[in-house]
Amino acid sequence: METEKLYYADAFLTEFDATVLECEPHKGAYLVTLNRTAFYPEGGGQPADTGILGGANVLDVHERGGAIVHTCDAPLNVGESVRGQIDWARRFDHMQQHSGEHIISGILCEMFECDNVGFHLGADTVTIDYNAVIPWEAALEAEARANAVIWEDREAEITWPSPEELETMSYRSKKALSGDVRIVTFPEADRCACCGTHVRRAGQVGLVKVISCQKFREGVRIEILCGKRAVDYLSAVFEQDKAVGQRLSVKPTETLSAVERLEAELSAVKEQSAALETELFEAIARERAGQGDVLLFRAPQRPDSVRRLADMVARECGGLAAAFAGEDGAGYVYALVRADGNAIAVKDMNAALRGRGGGRGGFAQGSVQASRADIEAFFREHPSLA
Numbered sequence: 462m463e464t465e466k467l468y469y470a471d472a473f474l475t476e477f478d479a480t481v482l483e484c485e486p487h488k489g490a491y492l493v494t495l496n497r498t499a500f501y502p503e504g505g506g507q508p509a510d511t512g513i514l515g516g517a518n519v520l521d522v523h524e525r526g527g528a529i530v531h532t533c534d535a536p537l538n539v540g541e542s543v544r545g546q547i548d549w550a551r552r553f554d555h556m557q558q559h560s561g562e563h564i565i566s567g568i569l570c571e572m573f574e575c576d577n578v579g580f581h582l583g584a585d586t587v588t589i590d591y592n593a594v595i596p597w598e599a600a601l602e603a604e605a606r607a608n609a610v611i612w613e614d615r616e617a618e619i620t621w622p623s624p625e626e627l628e629t630m631s632y633r634s635k636k637a638l639s640g641d642v643r644i645v646t647f648p649e650a651d652r653c654a655c656c657g658t659h660v661r662r663a664g665q666v667g668l669v670k671v672i673s674c675q676k677f678r679e680g681v682r683i684e685i686l687c688g689k690r691a692v693d694y695l696s697a698v699f700e701q702d703k704a705v706g707q708r709l710s711v712k713p714t715e716t717l718s719a720v721e722r723l724e725a726e727l728s729a730v731k732e733q734s735a736a737l738e739t740e741l742f743e744a745i746a747r748e749r750a751g752q753g754d755v756l757l758f759r760a761p762q763r764p765d766s767v768r769r770l771a772d773m774v775a776r777e778c779g780g781l782a783a784a785f786a787g788e789d790g791a792g793y794v795y796a797l798v799r800a801d802g803n804a805i806a807v808k809d810m811n812a813a814l815r816g817r818g819g820g821r822g823g824f825a826q827g828s829v830q831a832s833r834a835d836i837e838a839f840f841r842e843h844p845s846l847a
Contacts, residue, residue: 464529465497468510469643472556472658474499475547481515481537490520493531498522499547502529506580507559507657510552515543552658557688558587560617560647560659561669565607565685567651569595570633572603575680577633586672587687592680600674600683607669610650614664618646668692738766746773753780754844758833762786764794768826771796775823781805781845785829785836792830797846799823806846813839 462482467474479495486492493514502522503509509522517533524530537543559582566577566589579590621641622630632644633653646652647663660666670691673684686694702713709719749755755778757770767786775782775798782800787793795818797805802823811817811827814835818827829836 462494463527464495466529467497467499468501468658471499472552473661475549475552477545478542479545481539481541481543484537484539486536487532491517491533491536493517493533493537494528495531495543495545498529498531499545500529500531501552501555501658505655505657507555507582508584510547510555512548513546515541515545519545554689555582556658556660557666558582558686558690559655559657560663561607561611561666561685561687562587562589563645563653563655563659564610564647564650564663564666565589565603565669565671565683566591567633567647567653568603568606568610569600569683572599578680579682586684586690589683589685590677590680591683592678594676595674595681595683597674600671604669604671604685607650610647611663611666611669613649614662615648616662617659618644618648619659620644620646670695739769742770742773745770746777749774749782750777752778754778755780755782756837756840757782757784758793758836759784759786761788761791762794764796764826767794768796768798771798774798775800783840783846785833787828789832792828793833793836794828795826797825799845806843809843810839810846 467477477497477499479497481493482496483494484491500510500512500514500519500522501507502524504524510519511521512519514531514533515537517535517537519531519533521532522529523532562580562582569575569591570577573591573593573595575591575593577589578592579588581588621643627642630644631652633651642654643656644652645655645659650663667688668691670686671683672686672694675682699713702716705716706713706719709716709723711719745757755774757774759767759770767784771782771784774784779800782798783795785793785795795816797807797820799805800823805820805823805825807819807825807827811829814829814831816827816829816831818825820826
């Protein structure tokens with residue numbers, strides 16, 4: 462039972478009337494088949510249309526043996542004439558994304574003599590896989606060429622060539638085809654076998670923006686946005702950049718140089734801080750010279766700083782240097798260093814103080830969730846963790 466596919470005749474058709482041929486309950490929903498439909502079924506990387514059919518919401522659409530099956534949230538009466546209404550915002554978004562993908566894919570496949578081996582039109586972005594290594598600069602060049610084609614606004618051509626015509630025609634296809642083949646052409650950009658819905662003119666794509674190009678298998682995976690998605694994305698990026706510029710007292714086009722200046726200033730401050738920290742730790746170590754086992758508490762610090770402190774103190778005290786940094790209620794990070802390099806029984810300490818961590822030889826590092834009083838009590842009973 463073939464369903465008349467109205468979306469092939471007119472991808473801009475948003476409402477239609479049809480007769481219900483079948484309605485079957487299925488997993489809490491209903492599978493409805495019509496004699497004709499404008500709802501596009503999922504296929505070729507493009508999601509299905511949604512919308513309203515009679516008094517039911519269309520949740521999904523699939524093709525099954527030539528019939529288009531609509532998954533609805535309510536039953537429809539067989540033989541009934543119903544009106545279908547496409548969610549046009551969703552459909553047009555898919556048309557912009559799919560058509561933009563055709564244009565940039567045709568250009569990239571010509572530039573690199575490669576194939577588009579994967580396409581997914583997602584809810585947020587479009588991903589395209591190519592079996593060639595495409596540098597970021599080349600992806601941006603293709604983007605510029607694609608947008609030039611879009612702004613020329615030439616009419617898209619959709620044809621059903623005869624087998625004889627196909628024999629002599631150059632077109633893109635992911636697999637060998639037979640029978641009726643639908644060819645979608647965007648002049649100066651692409652000619653491809655495709656069953657999806659597309660815009661009438663290239664200008665209706667509006668804009669193509671490449672947002673990533675990552676190595677994937679033997680080639681790359683490129684992520685693009687087209688039309689309204691691209692505009693919304695670039696608007697969000699601009700608003701964020703403008704807000705950053707206001708914080709830095711620069712124009713949105715000057716935020717990178719301002720951030721680079723901040724990074725240089727931060728690097729200088731970190732170097733000064735590290736030097737001061739070293740001086741402080743050396744002074745603490747000198748005060749503990751010859752004291753044997755030492756237990757130290759500091760305000761919250763990075764684990765690396767705690768390790769450096771314990772190491773410096775151990776060299777001076779001649780015993781175990783146990784340094785804890787943190788505060789009650791938030792926990793403590795620790796570093797344990799034994800001057801003689803002998804093993805530290807950190808497992809017992811972790812068990813007693815609700816800690817985790819470890820080490821080897823004369824070094825151990827980790828964290829505990831005990832209070833300072835609990836830590837001090839433990840070390841009174843186990844001063845050297847031998």
